[in-house]
Amino acid sequence: MAVAARFVPVARRLAAPRPQIWRAGMRRTFATRGPLMIKKYTEDHEWIEMDEGDKIGTIGITQYASKALGDVVYVELPEVGMEVNKGDTIGAVESVKSASDIMSPVSGKITEANDVLGDKPGTINKGPEAEGWFAKIEVSDKGELEGLMSKDEYDAFEKD
Amino acid sequence: MLVGALSLASRCHTSHVDHRRVLAYASQSLALRGHGHSVQCAGSFNGRWRRQSRRLSTSSAIDTNNALPRIKEFTTQHPVSIFRSLSNDPYHNLAIENYLLKNSEPNSRILFTYTNRPCVVFGRNQNPWLECNIAKVQEGLAWCTPDWAGDTTIKEVNTTFEENGLVALDLVRRRSGGGTVIHDVGNLNFSFIVPNDKDFTRNKHAWLVVSVLRDYQQHREKKHGSAKVLFDKVRVNERHDIVMTRRSIDGDVEDTQEYKASGSAFKLTRGRALHHGTLLHSSPNVGQTKEGDARASTFSTLLSSPARPFLQAKGVTSVRSPVHNLFRVSKPEGRWKLASDLEIALGSTFGTMYNDHNAPCIVIGDKDCHREVNTEIHEDVQEMMTDEWRFCQTPSFEYASTHSDGNIKLQFDVKHGIIQSAILHAADRTSAANTGFAALEGKKLHEVQSWKGFIPETFEADSAQIRAHLASVFPKIHPANTNGKLAPTSIIEEKSAAERAPGGIAIKRRSGEGNEEVEERGENVIIQR
Incomplete structure (x- = not known):
């Protein structure tokens, strides 16, 4: 019981979409998130967030991209174990007659795909930066993260 | 004259056989024999179209031979350009289109037009067993020619891909999303390749096509009489399709139903957006004459799958819509002329939209897909013809x-x-x-x-x-067609x-x-x- 009580809220916190305030204007990282949880963005509207061990990154499409694409009706997920280079196509989504490629923000090896999207593609629209994540990747060169945009930079880019 | 840029472009390729096939019909009725296929554009339209002719001529110094192989360089020099394929091979045209999407300069804007031989084209994430009657598609399309009774030219149109009164139909998976569509000689494919920026919307270029249709409607009425135009109103609907209402002819009951004249499908990749559609201008396979005409149901039969009750599929299913021709043509060569007029009008309006009145128009074709000419396009053609692509890419x-x-x-x-x-x-x-x-x-x-x-x-x-x-x-399943011919009868034994x-x-x-x-x-x- 005690264990469950301690873990459930954590899991919920991780799975739930971040509160609106984060997107609305909060620029600084909260201490609770820790400085190691790096989240970066690409010009193709993908995000990657590193886990606490700083080895595995979770990839997804941004809130902005999800809105621009419209209702996602089909998701093509990557094969686990696939070795990819930065910029390679790792999957695709279809929405409103549009087939859109999803590119990997970094080089590495795919360790997991979000199978929920296979059965419920609409999950991407519900929480593109939360439960609608796309795949996980073992990052081979952390230096590549440096070249990506921060939240601030992405917000400015997206408004352009 | 318009002949400038286009004929220069055409000279690079006029020796190629498919150009002759496509153009033989146009040149019969038009006065530019000896100028290759530049014939299609000359004298086709007055006023604004003449101005377009002048614009195109100023760009005649372009090295059109290298426009495609050096597409990045070319589109950097010419941020707005028009490509026009004379190939009627769906694999070739889709591969050229994909090549333009992937290799053009990221900020450039391209209009690409082509007409495919009869084929069924389904979306990237569709299931061919579910979307069409594969057996019927493989059997071929019964070419209906009552309109042309006594007219021998139409026979020539079909001899290249007709056998026993059946015209072969290719079954093709494209790279863009959306549903299944049937192409034939009465469809003009338009394709806009532009940056996927804030300016881009799914409707933007569909409205461009609509504005061309509205202009051309007036032009054609004036020139050929109202009977040659079959639509009254035309607009872009919520599904980004171009829909029309029929014009009442001879006191016909007014029909408020909207018919689809073109669909829309998109491919978005690496900051680029491709929007293409199949504009049904005058298909001989879509009922345009009498009630009960067998043609009216041909397309619908091809798209009715016997597998439907037995399959549960992921992916994208097509939305069925009634279709209708936009225009009436009385002779086969009139159809080529019509398609050519629409291509010129699209090019002109496209140039106006992006403020480039000197947009070059490059004529390309099958030759550009040869291995020696362009390996990338050639390999893409080969890949799209594999059953791995056509069938194994089907969602579970x-x-x-x-x-x-x-x-x-x-x-x-x-x-x-x-x-x-x-x-x-x-x-x-x-x-x-x-x-x-x-x-x-x-x-x-x-x-x-x-x-x-x-x-x-x-x-x-x-x-x-x-x-x-x-x-x-x-x-x-028969292998993909290489030449638009039906599979040998030995394969069709069953x-x-x-x-x-x-x-x-x-x-x-x-x-x-x-x-x-x-x-x-x-x-x-x-x-x-």
Whole structure:
């Protein structure tokens, strides 16, 4: 019981979409998130967030991209174990007659795909930066993260 | 004169056979013999179109030979450009389109137009077994020619890909999303390749096409009379389709129904957006004359799959819409002229939209897809013609059916085109029957040539019936056409024809392997899941 009580809220916190305030204007990282949880963005509207061990990154499409694409009706997920280079196509989504490629923000090896999207593609629209994540990747060169945009930079880019 | 840029471009390729095929008809009626296919554009339109002619001529110094191989450089120099394919090969045109999307300068804007030979083109994430009647598609399209009775030229149009009165139909998976569409000589394909920036919307270029249609409507009425225009209003609907209302002719009852004149499909990748559509201007296969004309139903039959009741599929299913021709043509060469007029008008309006009145127009074709000329395009063509692409790229689906009053149940999953967990369940028979069916596991569905070995003979009469059912749902697949010809008759030995008949569905089947000849009539042949 005690264990469950301690873990459930954590899991919920991780799975739930971040509160609106984060997107609305909060620029600084909260201490609770820790400085190691790096989240970066690409010009193709993908995000990657590193886990606490700083080895595995979770990839997804941004809130902005999800809105621009419209209702996602089909998701093509990557094969686990696939070795990819930065910029390679790792999957695709279809929405409103549009087939859109999803590119990997970094080089590495795919360790997991979000199978929920296979059965419920609409999950991407519900929480593109939360439960609608796309795949996980073992990052081979952390230096590549440096070249990506921060939240601030992405917000400015997206408004352009 | 317009002849400038276009004929310069055309000179690079005029020796190629498909150009002659396409243009033979146009040149008969137009006055520019000897100038290759630049003929199509000259004298076709007055006023604004003449201005476009002048604009195009100023760009005649372009090295059109190298526009495609050096597309990045070319589109950097010419941020707005127009490409026009004279190939009627759907694989070639789609590969050229994809090449333009992937290799052009990221901020450039391109209009690409082409007309395919008859083919069925389905979306990136669609299931061909579900979207069309594959057996009928492979049989070919019965070319209807009553309009042209007495006109011999139409025969020439078809000799290159006609056999026994049937025109071959390619079955093609494209790279963009959306649903299934049938192409023929009466469809003009337009394709806009632009940056996927804030300016881009899914409707933007559809409205461009609509504005061209509205202008051309007035022009054609003035020049050829109102009978040559079949639409009244035209607009872009919520699905980004171009829809029209019919014009009432000779006191006809007013028809408020909207008909689809063009769909829209998109491919978004690496900051680029491709929007293409198939503009139905004057198809001889779409009913445009009398009520009850066989043509009206041809397309709809091709897109009605016998597999539909038995498949549960992921991916994208098409939305069926009634279609209608925009214009009436009285002669085949009139159709080429019409398509050419529309291409010029699109080019002109496209140039205006992006403030480049000197946008060069480059004429390309089959030659640009040769291995020696452009390896990338060539390889893309080869890939799109593989069954791996056409069939194995189908999103996962499940097949299930019941037979013999529910006593026999069949089911399997298909993932990446490969059959998984095939189960045959026979209620009152031995379970050993399942073994034969389970042998399907690991096989590629499109490669199953015959169902004979997989359904045990112990079901007696039911065995033949189940095999007939499976062969109608998953017919033998012919390889992709290389030349728009029907597969040799030896391959089509096992023709299937499911025809609507009074009292139910009739299936006639003659198998090349055994001596079985099954003819069933009645609803029991196709059993609902």
